[in-house]
Amino acid sequence: xxxxxxxxxxxxxxxxxxxxxxxxxxxxxxxxxxxxxxxxxxxxxxxxxxxxxxxxxxxxxxxxxxxxxxxxxxxxxxxxxxxxxxxxxxxxxxxxxxxxxxxxxxxxxxxxxxxxxxxxxxxxxxxxxxxxxxxxxxxxxxxxxxxxxxxxxxxxxxxxxxxxxxxxxxxxxxxxxxxxxxxxxxxxxxxxxxxxxxxxxxxxxxxxxxxxxxxxxxxxxxxxxxxxxxxxxxxxxxxxxxxxxxxxxxxxxxxxxxxxxxxx
Numbered sequence: 398x399x400x401x402x403x404x405x406x407x408x409x410x411x412x413x414x415x416x417x418x419x420x421x422x423x424x425x426x427x428x429x430x431x432x433x434x435x436x437x438x439x440x441x442x443x444x445x446x447x448x449x450x451x452x453x454x455x456x457x458x459x460x461x462x463x464x465x466x467x468x469x470x471x472x473x474x475x476x477x478x479x480x481x482x483x484x485x486x487x488x489x490x491x492x493x494x495x496x497x498x499x500x501x502x503x504x505x506x507x508x509x510x511x512x513x514x515x516x517x518x519x520x521x522x523x524x525x526x527x528x529x530x531x532x533x534x535x536x537x538x539x540x541x542x543x544x545x546x547x548x549x550x551x552x553x554x555x556x557x558x559x560x561x562x563x564x565x566x567x568x569x570x571x572x573x574x575x576x577x578x579x580x581x582x583x584x585x586x587x588x589x590x591x592x593x594x595x596x597x598x599x600x601x602x603x604x605x606x607x608x609x610x611x612x613x614x615x616x617x618x619x620x621x622x623x624x625x626x627x628x629x630x631x632x633x634x635x636x637x638x639x640x641x642x643x644x645x646x647x648x649x650x651x652x653x654x655x656x657x658x659x660x661x
Contacts, residue, residue, distance in 0.1 A: 402443075406462070407484050409477045416462030417455035417481060421447025424512070425485035426659055427478065428454045431495030432554065432587045433577050435461035438494070445652035450659065453481055453489070457497070459583040471503065471589050478504045488512050490659045495520055495644065496587040502608070502627070503590065506600040515609040515658055517651070518616060518644055520558075521623040522594035530557070531593045538584060547581035548574075554584050559617065596623065601630035608634040609658045611651070613642030620644055 402418040409415055418436055420443050428439040436454050443454040456463040458477055466473070478500075482489045490513040493501030498516030505511045522528040534557045541550040548569070555565050568574055608631045610624035621638065628634035639650055 404462075407480050409458070409466075409473065409480050411466050411473055411476065413458050413466045413473070413477070414462075414464040415455055415458065415477050415480060417453050417484075418443065420444065420452045420454070421450050423450040424659065425482075425489040426450045426452050426655070427481050427485065427489050427491050428452065429478075429491060429493035429497035429501050430457060431493070431497040432584060433580060434494065434497065435580075437461075439648075441648040442652055442655075445648055446655060449656055450490075451485065453485055455481060457500075457583070457586075459586060460580040469586055469589065471500075474500055474586070474590070475504050475507050475509065479509055482509060482511075490514070492655060493517070493519070496590050498610075499590050502597075502601060502604065502631075505606050505608075506597075506603045508603075511606045513607050513609075513659055514604065515611065515655055516624070516627065517611045517646060518613065518620045519610070519623055519627060520591065520594060520620060521596045521626065522619070523596060523622055523626055524619070527619060528593045528595055531588075531591070535588050535593075538588060542582055542585055547578040550581045550584055551577045596626050596630060598630050601627060602632065604631045604633075606633070607658075609654075610634060610636045611654065612636070612638050613644060613646060614638045614640040615643045 402420050404418050406414045406416050430438045435456050439454050443452040446452050459465040488510040491501040492515045494517045498519035501514050505514050610627040612621040612624040625636045628636035
């Protein structure tokens with residue numbers, strides 16, 4: 398198999414260009430990133446899946462090579478996925494990381510022609526205290542983005558997900574920081590997908606495709622526990638914990654799991 402990426406662009410119904418890489422041959426699988434993710438995030442995973450699947454690895458709107466059209470709405474991101482599924486041939490499996498997993502589940506619940514859904518640590522909040530914290534976070538995030546305080550918005554997000562001050566300070570001095578600032582506005586998009594992050598039980602119950610909800614065994618409990626809750630809430634769900642993995646998973650560990658689940 399040729400590992401060369403074919404980079405192209407499709408257009409969502411609202412006219413927004415959506416950039417994606419296509420790699421491999423076989424049943425189509427679309428990879429969906431979470432906060433701060435671009436196509437680069439899943440490039441190695443795409444390469445490992447390509448021997449058995451046609452992989453579409455895309456930039457969500459507002460980042461990377463894709464465009465952005467305001468005002469933002471979650472429904473527009475679902476339409477982006479509909480356009481990619483059409484590019485893939487009319488049906489596809491979805492894999493989503495973190496809040497990208499929540500988007501994958503919403504797309505399936507919306508009735509898109511999805512054959513299977515795998516999600517990695519969708520950050521739904523099972524505890525009332527954490528949901529309340531998410532509401533306070535959303536309020537402060539809106540204030541910072543309205544004032545164009547992008548660096549502060551990135552720091553707020555990192556604090557919310559548990560990064561210690563020393564790690565944030567290091568990140569500010571790292572080469573990745575300007576890129577994170579450049580897509581800070583999309584943190585509001587992630588928040589819109591999740592809302593207060595309560596488990597969307599009714600939406601999950603509408604999903605007819607099989608769902609695999611994955612968690613890393615070395616992740617904190619607030620990231621691990623939603624996987625089991627998602628698997629229980631969908632009609633055809635299962636959960637899997639990958640020993641030793643965290644939210645920053647190894648593509649070499651995850652790829653065989655996805656290959657088996659998607660059946661390539």
